[in-house]
Amino acid sequence: MKFAHLAQRLFNVPLAIHPAKAEVIMASLAERLGVTHIAHAGPAEAGAWDDDDDYYNRQGDNPRAGYDLLGSAAVIPIRGTLVQRLGTLRPYSGMTGYDGIRQNFLMAMSDPKVEAIVLDIDSPGGEVSGCFDLVDAIYNARGEKPIWAILNESAYSAAYAIASAADQITVPRTGGTGSIGVIWMHMDWSKALAEGGFKVTFITHGECKADGHPEIPLSKEARERFQADIDAMGDLFVRTVARNRGLSEKVVRGTQARTYLGAEGISLGLADRVAAPDAAFLALLQQLAAN
Template sequence: MKQFWITFFGSIVGVIVGSVLTVILGIFLIGGLIGMAVEGARTETALPQTAMVLELDLRNGRLDSPSRSPFGFAEPLSVVDVVRTLEQAESDTRVAGIFIRANEFGMSPGVAEELRGAIAEFRNAGKFVVTHAQGFEGTSVTGYFAVSGSDEIWLQDTASFTPAGLASEVMFLGGLFERFGAVPQFEQFHEFKNAANTYTQSGFTEAHREATLSYMGSIYDTAVARIASDRDVSEDALRGIFEDAPHTAEEAQTFGLIDRLGHVIEAREATLARAGGQGSFINIERYAEQAAPAWNNGPIIALIEGQGAIVTGDAPVGAFGGEEQIGGDFMSENILAAADDPSVRAIVIRVDSPGGSAIASDQVWHAVNRAREAGKPVIVSMASMAASGGYYLAAPADYVLAHETTLTGSIGVLGGKIVLDGTFDRVGLNAETVSVGGEYATAFSASEEWSESQRAAYRSQMADIYDDFTQRVADGRDLPLERVLEIARGRVWTGAQALDLGLVDEIGGLRDAVDAARQFAGIDPDQAIRLRRFPTQQTPLEAFQQMFGVSADTAQTAARLNALMELPEVRAALEARAAADQPGIQMRSNASLPN
């Protein structure tokens, strides 16, 4: 009877709590819809017909491609869409220029390089670019690198100019695991495939340090060369300025790296004066929504985007704090859909990924090959990173472009587990494994270490995948296998280095990739084209309906998950778990983008 009443009242409490959570979620959704409606009402006002100055705020991070999350409407315009919007504005006679709020602390080198290229094209079209920074306070050169080609760079006179170079911090957990009795067991092909080092080592190995310093040095050299060209200073002088940081705003102006000193309001006033005094500022997000390009019946080039770790399946839509992912099913199905569409002349695949599942990477690789067999040229545009599995799926493409600062390569595989039996012992927890069948049935048990035969079998499995990976690169890039084996071994390269090695075909961004697709498809350079996303981008409401349906139970669960996922300890634990316990053999790079 006692248990009955406990169950009875527990059920009542559960219903009440669930109802409250449902109401809270409903309020959240209604508030979001109201906010969207207000924003929509605001943007319904027609754009001015003359002297618009676009506003672009780089102080917050941006995804490379639009989020698939139903909550993605809150995200700033993606890097891809910023590039496309600026390209459209180049021919818009109403747009006089752009006013940029600079990033103060640094960003991904690949993002900085893509934006710098878009700014250069915008200026070449006869539009002006004015940038204001409330300080370049971080030590990274990338925030300045993104805007160094502006017509005018303003700096608040009380701020500092501190770009000094690039830095990357790697956390090694080997000593921590040892202290708590955990045993990381990993196999990797080969010495430069250092993602496992985070768990097995307490510091840099010689190979890990060599590769990291090499790609960081390459990125730094690129940034110095491009900034020096933009600001008309010698590379040696610029290196000296960076290496002698920090500097005052006045010193930065003396060096020629800053044009004018003043507050943002003064920069805005000067920008409007430059537009003729009668202009108005228009947020780039608003412009992108309302200034849709004129329809044309030109040939179609498909744009398929993937960002984040590569996983099997569709990859759930990023929400509740989750990261964007590339689902093997989702991406390969869209590539095949574009290949089967008779109106599509070529396919551009945009990749921003450190890699992931070997199986899912191979699935996308196969789809790329099927598209080519169907007669559709496939062009890959690498963003900040297209490493390991991200490079695997790019290898068979007709043409591959990367930024000079893109991190790519990492041709190798790794996998393993962390044995926690010793850790359990220290807290009085006992986990025992029972099994039937062969010895390999317990290979992935977290409570017992590999036997010699299990390790050998696992390593043999990885060796087969490594052989497939390197052969696919050799075939796709038309390189001798012996050469691929020399430059593989899991090593990360920058796009500049990869070009010299034959791993990519050209240094360039998204617009260059579209131009390449046009050429491969035999489309006249002056003919208008249509760049069509596969799949078509969903509205927030469509994405929400796809994620949640209309079930009240699902809404209750979503509310609980949302609250749970916001806890910092839960987020940290999930990230560590996801990294250390990925099922299957991985084609993943943990090369950190320097900052």
């Protein structure tokens, strides 16, 4: 029943994720979201978007850390869909947890062998919950050690929010930045339930208590209220990126959650230079050696 767990993380919650990625996930789950699969996932079902990504789950040189120390730079991998709590220090099964990124970042900041931190990012974004607290923690650590976001290949939405907190962002020619926005997808299961012979009755205290549940259609009033929440989160996203990148809120808001390829993002101030990941990492090591 892992697909029920995935559906609960995808639908009826605010996401800072590239729309194309959301569509891919929705398509992959569509055949599995029949009435017979509507259930609540237990702890053992917390799992995967896919099952073939073990590379970043290795232990590295320091079994207590989820980052690799290459030269004097700590490389923190940020891969796949971003979630609030994953319970591992490295990306696992196509996901990375904000909890793991935070712990890795704090360990690297306090590690005397680490002179610089690389956020090695290739992610379409993910959950809003937990994202901006992590972004603030990275931003507030600026000046202690160099922090570079090296995109390998893209950083969209929540992943871009994280990248924007770094001192410098490099992006490959074919990589991307942007998607500064929030999306909320309401899954209405009411027709499927009715066709399956099910009728759900909510007994609530408070007339808005059941708003947003997938078992019932979304009312006009509930939609307006949720839109206000999404707008508030979007405004937070805009303010955060504007602060991190030294841009005006008008410029950031004017992107309207568009994505930008390579040098196009640099022209807007969303990244600093075009560079292949290995070239960007070498430039950082050279900078450290020169200092």
